[in-house]
Amino acid sequence: MKERFLTINCIVRKHQIEKTRTDFEGDDETELHDTGSVERLAKIIRDGFPEARITWALSWCALIDASDRYRRIRALLGEYMKVHGDDVTFIPGGYFANRYNTREQVNRDVSDAFRIIEHEFGHKPRSLVAGFLSAANIKHAREQEGVIGVQGNIWSQFSVDNMDGDGSICYPYYPSTQHFCKPAQGKADFIDCLNFDGWTVDFHQARLVGCRSARKNSRMGVGPIETLKNLGRAKGLAEMQATTTAHYEASHDHNPFTWITNNIEVALVKQVPAIDDITSWLSWMRERWPDVQCPALADLAGKIRSRFPDNGGLAYELHQAGSGIGVSRRGVEITWHMNQRFRLGIERGRHGGPKVFDYTRYDRDYAEPTGVGQRNWSLMGEINQKRTRKQDKPVKPGQLAGWQSIQVEIERV
Known part of the structure; x- marks a missing residue:
């Protein structure tokens, strides 16, 4: 295999953290979402990586909102599916569904959201973006909804935002029914759905606890908040490049494939002044490693599954x-x-x-x-x-x- 992969998942939501269908935390981000912001983010990505296939994950409120604002956003994403081969799926619970919901409720949210997506977009998702997601919910997504890949762990996250989940491996694996961070050990605990990280982080920074300052931030890596926003253009881009090089160059010969991933919220288009430098990062990546592929999350899951069934x-x-x-x-x-x-x-x-x-x-x-x-x-x-x-x-x-x-x-x- 020895291939280099990149996945980009873009998040469309109404509230910063939609804990449940009706309970929210953080800012109301409605004004940060419109077709202009979605178009700009898509352009930023494809100006640097023209063949990129983006996975767009919509929150519950973004899926059901009947306003012109969100109907137009969903229509635009439908066009991206047809023109660019992008994918559309669901994100439950604002990255932290199991903190605020029973497993049974999360299952209902996933299944109901998939019905809405099927009706509006004419396709059933094969992937799910979730931040953290319990083993039982990953199992439900696979067995009841046919999902083959879940962004279901945030590698090394501890004392950051609303949920902790350190302990997993940072590359794709089939999770155990015991714990979403644990790779399955055999048939008895095997969930036939790959579990993916959400953001590639710098292994040195990842040893920290929490986010103490712009310089001491355990989430620093390729995410635009911790780099382009907190460090500025030059140093932020340098950190993104250093983290990328660790995988595509230093680690490449030691692995069946190497992989970088990034979850990017649409709201950041209006919140991060240097957001356009994502184009610079992607252009640099393509020039240095022309073989990098950027499939949708579900397509990468399918490719890995075809070679590694366990x-x-x-x-x-x-x-x-x-x-x-x-x-x-x-x-x-x-x-x-x-x-x-x-x-x-x-x-x-x-x-x-x-x-x-x-x-x-x-x-x-x-x-x-x-x-x-x-x-x-x-x-x-x-x-x-x-x-x-x-x-x-x-x-x-x-x-x-x-x-x-x-x-x-x-x-x-």
């Missing part, structure tokens, strides 16, 4: 050198090994030699929260990169229990 062959080795931006120090390199059995993060380049800063086994039993209202859905292993527990202090590889057998597992996969 997690057995999905073993990833990812590298990122320090960029000098934010907390990313030049001369320091992070390596991640991520596979069906575990994820392992190693830092090299500081005094004292290599250190293991994350070790999370997946061949253990885990459980998601059961009730509504719980913020933290993280899957915490033996050592977690966020260092929120005493046991999370990085250790030398030889001090990690079972290190020799871990090395054997890495070589085997």
Whole structure:
């Protein structure tokens, strides 16, 4: 395979966080949404990547709003489907559906939204954009609605916005029925639907907790808020390029494919002055790696599924050198090994030699929260990169229990 992929999901909504069908949090973003903003965002993307196939995800309110404003937006997206091969799907709960709804209600929201999309757009979605989504809801989307790919985890997010969910691997995997962050271990816990990250982030910044400042932000990577808005044009673009290079260049030879992804809210067109530099990022990407493909999320899911029917062959080795931006120090390199059995993060380049800063086994039993209202859905292993527990202090590889057998597992996969 050895291909390079990019996915771009654009979010159309009425409220910043639509917790339920009728309860909202944050700003009313109606005035930030019109056909002009949608057209501008599509142009920004396709000026840099003409063949891009965008996945447009509409919130519940954006789907049912009968005003001219939203009817025209939906009509425009229908045209993009015909002309560019774009896709249209649903986003439940403003990225955090399970924080505010029972699993049964989320299932109803997904199924009802899909009926609306089928009626208005004449097609049934095969993907779902969700931020975080519980295993039970991913299973429902697959078995009842035919979804083959869900953007259902936000890799490394912790103490940011309204929900936490660190603990997964950052490339596509088939989730376990036990926990959406856990790759399925076999037929007994297998959900036949790929789970995708929402934003590619810088591995160095991702070790932080929360967003302390523009410089110390755990979500920094390719997202326009943390880069172009918070850092400005030059430094923001440099951070986007450094994160992209880590995958398409430093990690490319070690993986069956490499992948960058970005969720971009339409509201940002009027909120981020440097939003046009997404074009610069994409143009630079295309010039440096002409083979990059930008399929819709569902199409990428189909392509991966055709080669990898389960997690057995999905073993990833990812590298990122320090960029000098934010907390990313030049001369320091992070390596991640991520596979069906575990994820392992190693830092090299500081005094004292290599250190293991994350070790999370997946061949253990885990459980998601059961009730509504719980913020933290993280899957915490033996050592977690966020260092929120005493046991999370990085250790030398030889001090990690079972290190020799871990090395054997890495070589085997």
